Amino acid sequence: MYITLNVETDFEIKSLSDLAKFKQVMEHLQMKINKSELARELGVDRRTIEKYLNGFIPKRTRKKSSKLDKYYEIIAALLSEDSKQKFYYRRVLWQYLKDNHGLECSASTFRAYIARTPEFKAYFDEDKRIASPIGTARFETAPGKQAQLDWKESIPFETKDGQHVEVNVAVLILSYSRFRTFHLGISKTQSTLFSFLTETFKAFGGVPSEIITDNMKTVMDEARTEYSSGKVNNKFAQFATDFGFKVKPCIAGRPRTKGKVETTMKLLDEIHAYQGQLTLEELHQFVQDLCNRVNHQVHQGTGKVPLLEFKKEKNLLHQLPTVKVRDSYRIKHTLVKINASNMISYKSNQYSVPSKYQGKKVGLQVYDDQIWIYYNTELIAQHPLSDKKLNYQETHYQQTLGVSMPNYPNIEELAKKNLAAIGEVYK
Numbered sequence: 001m002y003i004t005l006n007v008e009t010d011f012e013i014k015s016l017s018d019l020a021k022f023k024q025v026m027e028h029l030q031m032k033i034n035k036s037e038l039a040r041e042l043g044v045d046r047r048t049i050e051k052y053l054n055g056f057i058p059k060r061t062r063k064k065s066s067k068l069d070k071y072y073e074i075i076a077a078l079l080s081e082d083s084k085q086k087f088y089y090r091r092v093l094w095q096y097l098k099d100n101h102g103l104e105c106s107a108s109t110f111r112a113y114i115a116r117t118p119e120f121k122a123y124f125d126e127d128k129r130i131a132s133p134i135g136t137a138r139f140e141t142a143p144g145k146q147a148q149l150d151w152k153e154s155i156p157f158e159t160k161d162g163q164h165v166e167v168n169v170a171v172l173i174l175s176y177s178r179f180r181t182f183h184l185g186i187s188k189t190q191s192t193l194f195s196f197l198t199e200t201f202k203a204f205g206g207v208p209s210e211i212i213t214d215n216m217k218t219v220m221d222e223a224r225t226e227y228s229s230g231k232v233n234n235k236f237a238q239f240a241t242d243f244g245f246k247v248k249p250c251i252a253g254r255p256r257t258k259g260k261v262e263t264t265m266k267l268l269d270e271i272h273a274y275q276g277q278l279t280l281e282e283l284h285q286f287v288q289d290l291c292n293r294v295n296h297q298v299h300q301g302t303g304k305v306p307l308l309e310f311k312k313e314k315n316l317l318h319q320l321p322t323v324k325v326r327d328s329y330r331i332k333h334t335l336v337k338i339n340a341s342n343m344i345s346y347k348s349n350q351y352s353v354p355s356k357y358q359g360k361k362v363g364l365q366v367y368d369d370q371i372w373i374y375y376n377t378e379l380i381a382q383h384p385l386s387d388k389k390l391n392y393q394e395t396h397y398q399q400t401l402g403v404s405m406p407n408y409p410n411i412e413e414l415a416k417k418n419l420a421a422i423g424e425v426y427k
Helices: 016-028 036-043 045-053 070-076 088-100 107-115 117-127 189-203 234-243 255-274 280-296 306-316 323-328 396-404 411-425
Strands: 003-006 011-012 146-158 164-174 179-185 210-213 220-222 246-249 334-337 343-346 349-352 361-367 370-375 379-383
Touching: 011 016, 016 045, 036 045, 070 088, 070 117, 088 107, 107 117, 146 255, 164 189, 164 210, 164 255, 179 189, 179 280, 189 234, 189 323, 189 361, 220 323, 234 246, 234 323, 255 280, 280 306, 334 343, 343 361, 349 379, 349 396, 396 411
Parallel strands: 146 210, 210 246
Antiparallel strands: 003 011, 146 164, 164 179, 334 361, 343 349, 361 370, 370 379
């Protein structure tokens, strides 16, 4: 607004902060200020005009820095288009930063930081989530009664050495305690599923009364629909009989029937945060660590810790079948000794393992055209079955060279050269 004085002077009042100077001008001209008119023009209370005329200066709003600002560059790199890693949920990014970059803040503080950083908020807003169907009823089951089974299927994963594979994670969750078990593998064959369930029931110390599952081919020959009860696969039906549980398939197209295990599927999206970061063996360990972590955390739905609730539930599970029955469904496990070259032998061919296990006895499993090598329960190496006499993973060979030639200036280059020569000899 303009105030025109009775002299050749125009004074422009753009805001309340101009009033103190305006007062000085008016006093110099020995003119009276119409405070009521100023209040009407500026749309404020007359007392506010009085305050600013007397030199009131509001406190400046200081933009506070966040302790998360130091992670800005890291987050920006992880969420960039060039990153192989994918973060489907803010929680996954928060957990990744905690595990790998020393982040120390609550999940809610982190979500708030992402929300007020437009470029980060846009990353998550682009991937809109499908809303849960309205009217889905929540239900709980008695201890020991029910478990829910599912696969996180065909997850594309790039290993640390650039190998592209598809992995699958089998999940079983006890409905009462929410205690979970995970198993990562290359395939999802029926033999893999039987072995996973057998080992899981042994770890539980018992068997639930029923298992809810979807219409996966390893369980159902014919899907259950609204008009048909479906048909359980004969081999899976026999497995269920041998272990003493009932099979309860969902109606096709209604995954919410087994909502407890479906919710768990979101947790496994953390795998994408490690694209290009882990070997297959390390990914296997990561999945087991993830399972252990969620079993020790307070469950958002129940407000209880699954591990503690499982201790109450396990005593109400049904008794395990005999060892003979269980062994018939296990994938064969053979003990072998690692030789001085850090290799194990299988059908006259040799496969490498990490050098620190030299001379130790390890377990060997062969299924789905893969060799899986375990030390105790830890997966330490995995190889595709091969007709070659010598089968090395480059990192294993580098470790072996490092032990025998600790002062060699460029072990990586020497390893590549030697492995190329070995490949030519043992074609």
